[in-house]
Amino acid sequence: MPKPPTNAQIFMQGLWSDNPVLRQVLGICSTLAVTNLLINTLVMDAGLIFTVTMSSLTVSLLRKYTPMRIRMMAQTLIIASYVIIVDISIKAHLPDISEALGPYVGLIITNCIVMGRCEAFARNNPPWPSFLDGLAMSIGYSLVLLTIAVIREPLGFGTMFGFRVMPGGFTPWTVMIMAPGAFFTLGILVWILRAYFPQTAGEKKS
Amino acid sequence: MIKIDAGTLFFAAIFTNNILLTNFLGLCPFLAISREVRSSLGLGVAVVFVMTCTAVINYLVYYYLLLPLNLEHFRYIVFIVIIAAFVQLVEMTVERFFPALYYILGIFLPLITVNCAILGASLFLIIREYTLIQSLAYGAGSGIGWMVAIIAVGAIREKVQKSAKLPRGLEGPALTLIITGIMALAFMAFSGMIQIQ
Numbered sequence: 001m002p003k004p005p006t007n008a009q010i011f012m013q014g015l016w017s018d019n020p021v022l023r024q025v026l027g028i029c030s031t032l033a034v035t036n037l038l039i040n041t042l043v044m045d046a047g048l049i050f051t052v053t054m055s056s057l058t059v060s061l062l063r064k065y066t067p068m069r070i071r072m073m074a075q076t077l078i079i080a081s082y083v084i085i086v087d088i089s090i091k092a093h094l095p096d097i098s099e100a101l102g103p104y105v106g107l108i109i110t111n112c113i114v115m116g117r118c119e120a121f122a123r124n125n126p127p128w129p130s131f132l133d134g135l136a137m138s139i140g141y142s143l144v145l146l147t148i149a150v151i152r153e154p155l156g157f158g159t160m161f162g163f164r165v166m167p168g169g170f171t172p173w174t175v176m177i178m179a180p181g182a183f184f185t186l187g188i189l190v191w192i193l194r195a196y197f198p199q200t201a202g203e204k205k206s
Numbered sequence: 207m208i209k210i211d212a213g214t215l216f217f218a219a220i221f222t223n224n225i226l227l228t229n230f231l232g233l234c235p236f237l238a239i240s241r242e243v244r245s246s247l248g249l250g251v252a253v254v255f256v257m258t259c260t261a262v263i264n265y266l267v268y269y270y271l272l273l274p275l276n277l278e279h280f281r282y283i284v285f286i287v288i289i290a291a292f293v294q295l296v297e298m299t300v301e302r303f304f305p306a307l308y309y310i311l312g313i314f315l316p317l318i319t320v321n322c323a324i325l326g327a328s329l330f331l332i333i334r335e336y337t338l339i340q341s342l343a344y345g346a347g348s349g350i351g352w353m354v355a356i357i358a359v360g361a362i363r364e365k366v367q368k369s370a371k372l373p374r375g376l377e378g379p380a381l382t383l384i385i386t387g388i389m390a391l392a393f394m395a396f397s398g399m400i401q402i403q
Contacts (some may be wrong), residue, residue, distance in 0.1 A: 025237055025379040029322045032230040072319075073290065080283040088279060103329035106282050110322035112234045178394065179228045183387030187380050195375030 007132055014136025020113045021144040021186075022193045027113035032182035033104050034145070038161050041149040043097050045142035047086040047105060049135065052114050055079045056122040056134030063123050075118045076109070083108045113141060148185050152176050212343035215336075219347025222397045225323050226355040227390040229330075232323030236356055236386075237379055239314070241367075246360030249314040250353030254346065256296065256318050257327055260289050261345025264328040265338055285328050290319045323352055359385055 020026050034044045058078050059066075066074050087105045091098045098105070108114065117137050122130040153159060156177035158166035166172075175181045210218075225231050232253070239249050264285050272278050297315045301308045318324060327348045331341045362385050366372075372381065 026234060028237075029230050029233045029326075032233070073287075076286055076290065077283060080286055084279055084282055087282070103326055103333055106329050107231070107322045107326055109282055109286055110320050110325050112320065115320060175391070178390075179230065180387045180390040180394070182230065183383050183390055187383030187387060190383065191376050191380035193375070194378075194380060195373070198375070 007129065010129055010132050011136040014133060014138075015140040015143070018137075019140045019144065020116070020137050021141055022190055024116075025190065026116055027111045027141065028186065029107065029111070032148075032179070032186060034101060035149040035182060035185075036152050036156055036177040037100070038146070038149045038153050040097060040100055041145050043090060043094060044101060044104065045138075045145055047083075047090065048108055048111070048113075049138040049142060050086055051079065051082045051108050052117055052138040052141075053131060053134040054082050055114055056117050056130045057127055058082075059118040059122040060125060060127045060130035066123070071123065072115075072119075075115060075123075079114050079118070080109050113137060144189070148182070148189070151185050152181055156181065210340075212339045215340050216343040216347040217399075219344050220351040220354065221393065222399055224351040224355060224390075224393055225327060225348040226352050227386070227393045229326065231326040232321045232352055235317050235321050236352075236359070237382055239317075240356050240360040240363055240382060242364050243357060243360045245314075246356045247353075249317070250356050252314045252318055253321065253323065253352050254349035256289070256293060257324050257349035257352075258342065258346040260285075260292055260324055261327055261331060261341050261348075262338070263288055263292065265331060265336075265341040268332055281329075281332065285325055286319075289324055289328075293319050323348065355386075355389065358389060 014020075018024065021028055034040045055075070055078050059075055062074070062078075083106060086108065087098075090101070090105060117134055121133045125133070150160070154165050155173050156175075158164060158170050158172050173181070176185075219225065223229070226233070226236060235249060239245050267284060267288060268278070268281060272281055272284060277284075293315055300315070327345055331344055336344055359382065363382060366381065366385075367377075
């Protein structure tokens with residue numbers, strides 16, 4: 001049994017050394033789909049942070065009462081309940097963005113990160129560290145999403161949060177707002193990270 | 207909402223609106239499994255089957271159970287439970303009656319529950335207001351499209367890993383993402399044929 005990590009370590013792991021998108025390459029379905037506009041990305045991030053943090057906390061609180069065999073089902077139901085809350089709030093307060101995000105809010109349920117954190121951390125740890133872990137992981141995830149959006153929106157639309165940032169003669173690269181642009185951007189980010197900051201421990205050979 | 211016949215929708219879901227390459231769904235198992243053709247094929251077949259069936263089941267449950275009871279906000283929970291239950295059922299059936307098939311597909315079936323493409327297809331067909339026949343076509347088409355993509359990328363990765371010497375950091379997910387990007391570009395060439403939204 002290794003020594004339990006301190007709160008600061010938990011936080012740094014989520015933000016950098018175990019970053020869910022760049023290091024573990026998990027949960028990237030929704031990463032790529034919403035990152036062509038910064039505003040959509042922000043809303044999605046907020047929803048994800050809420051879901052991951054709250055479901056980590058809940059799973060951790062219930063960890064002594066959840067039978068081992070049905071724990072996946074229980075976790076899924078907990079996650080789905082929080083996602084419904086997120087979905088209804090976005091629909092009520094930001095109807096335009098809800099329209100743009102479409103089914104991707106609902107797909108937070110199957111986002112591997114949420115389930116991954118519940119399964120890997122929250123079900124064996126007390127509530128407070130689980131809460132922090134969920135928070136750190138989801139913030140780390142959000143930062144990567146924002147980075148990708150900051151690259152894609154100016155190149156694809158010539159704007160940032162809807163404001164024009166590129167010079168007048170700039171021709172938008174349509175490919176950046178479509179699917180291939182997303183794959184390339186994330187692929188290159190992961191490549192750069194792995195080439196310059198190779199991880200020593202826990203790096204999976206794949 | 208949209209008037210296209212089921213056959214067209216079926217091909218559109220495979221080529222022009224490929225659920226993996228244009229909607230980014232099902233990427234996690236895709237990155238993990240696409241290392242070789244054999245396992246890609248196994249997972250692909252399982253996805254086609256589960257996606258087709260759950261699309262139809264979820265359609266029926268949504269329109270005949272949830273809508274009349276005004277419970278449409280619970281669709282996320284209901285859909286995911288149906289998918290999980292269906293996968294469990296398939297797993298037990300296959301294990302009991304087709305043990306040979308179970309050896310090939312067994313390890314992939316549990317993975318499918320958390321494949322967002324399956325849930326995604328069910329959510330898309332509700333949002334786009336497909337009819338039952340359209341849902342069947344869309345579910346089957348999306349599944350086959352997903353399978354085509356994973357097998358193609360699996361074949362490319364198999365070749366690349368055997369023959370090429372890769373720069374540091376590129377091996378693994380980074381390379382797969384870039385290959386997938388190029389594949390998505392290639393599939394965009396189909397988009398002139400049909401457009402569905």
